[in-house]
Amino acid sequence: MPTLNWIGKDKVINHHMDVPYRILEHSYGFDNGKQTQNETNSGNKIIHGDNLEALKALLPKYEGAIDVIYIDPPYNTGNEGWIYNDNVNDPKIKKWLGKVVGKEAEDLSRHDKWLCMMYPRLNLLHKLLSRQGVIFISIDDNEQANLKLICDEIFGGSNFVTDLIWRSADSSNNDAKQFSVDFNHTLVYTKLSGWQPFKLERSEDNNAHYKNPDNDPRGPWFSGNVSSPNPRVNLTYDIISPSGNKIAPPKNGWRWNKERVEEMIQDKEIIFSDDETRIIKKTFLKDQSGIVPSNIWWDIEETGHNRNAKYELIKIFSELKTSDVFKTPKPTKFLEKIIKISMHSDALILDSFAGSGTTAHAILNLNKLDNGNRKFILVEMEDYANDITAERIKRVINGYGDAKKKIKGLEGSFDFYELGKPLFLDNEMLNEEVSLEKIREYVWFSETRKPYEKVNEKEEHLLGVANSSAFYFYYYKDKLTTLDDSFLRTLKTKEEQYVIYADNCVLDHSLMQKYHITFKKIPRDITRF
The missing domain is CATH 3.40.1350 (Trna Endonuclease; Chain: A, domain 1)
Structure with a gap:
């Protein structure tokens, strides 16, 4: 399997083992629409602090326990003009690189720095993910290729599921110098191969091609594939029509053995065309439980887009100016669809690059819609963790908007934590300030x-x-x-x-x-x- 090398990799490949273990200090709870000093014990957590150290702090309780991880890490575009700095020349990252990588950090490229930042975080996320769990990582073309290679290393190439393409822009940018960038990638990996997404509900459009021309009492049907997906010599037999016409097998052979075909003809699951030159396999609408998700999400009405997500934030934070809002937030519809196809309604979901808190908002929405009991853990390192990330969830729980357009609250609770003291001091002694x-x-x-x-x-x-x-x-x-x-x-x-x-x-x-x-x-x- 191809692997990726970069300056500093040898310093960070096992760095997650050296990350200091810090305790989580409870700041406040939010329950029944009010802030309290007591822990709610709801299972919902928002943590303020370096997400590398916060992920380490979660291990004792949550190693192998997280069902779904969604992260929207810095895309490494070099843009420093907005609230969430995605340029890894950020002073915090530079300080960390100097400490961990050492003098070599002075020679790192922008991509080297990003990889050094991401690798130990992905290692810890892999530890936290359950055996049946799945991780979604949104990214753009700046680092998509590099991210794919390091995820293959950490999660295993065989556990790669798909590169989910999401239309993030609602219209093409005619001011673009070369091509308008209209989509983002979301790489999907599992802890162990075998995870399957839940099917989506069928729409009228999905069912439109099901007809019932012969008034079959089993209802509408569609002509399904009769050819084997792979060459099968033992399935290359002729089928004889009622009038004695010989129907030769397709190139790969039939999908079923001769005895099974005769049973389906008897049950009228297989019928002959009017000229008896081919067979028709009936696939009944009543047997279709849902639609397997596509890896191209292009319907902006169904999943939202970046501009839609900005408007969503402006509605919640009416006091913010448009220029103050995150540049490319994710819409709740996008996260809702990810969560919905990922896991059961009791899932525990982690977002360690929480940003504006869209993941928690989506979870509360879904729980309200289907009476689910999903739980969230958010980690945000920036100073707005309380004023924006947690504040958004408070407003979503209580309801927001003016009297004319009041959005009803979704209910819920959470606890807010700060990343606290290290368990071990620099001299390796236990920190006696820790309980x-x-x-x-x-x-x-x-x-x-x-x-x-x-x-x-x-x-x-x-x-x-x-x-x-x-x-x-x-x-x-x-x-x-x-x-x-x-x-x-x-x-x-x-x-x-x-x-x-x-x-x-x-x-x-x-x-x-x-x-x-x-x-x-x-x-x-x-x-x-």
């Missing part, structure tokens, strides 16, 4: 790759049990702990093995072997992931 529960959550996940749930209150230091092993975290912020005989006598959980974290251990080696005890020193033996 004990957050430390326990991290240690449990590092051992089991499972979300942490508080267990037996009677055992203060028990993290939980997994794979016939009991895990203990014997730790206090204000004093050293020692794994000794007296601590062993406090254990109440009986398991085949014990993994015990403490500052020191004075147990005899033979005793530890006898009771299958593994000692792990704090913080040295806490795995960094």
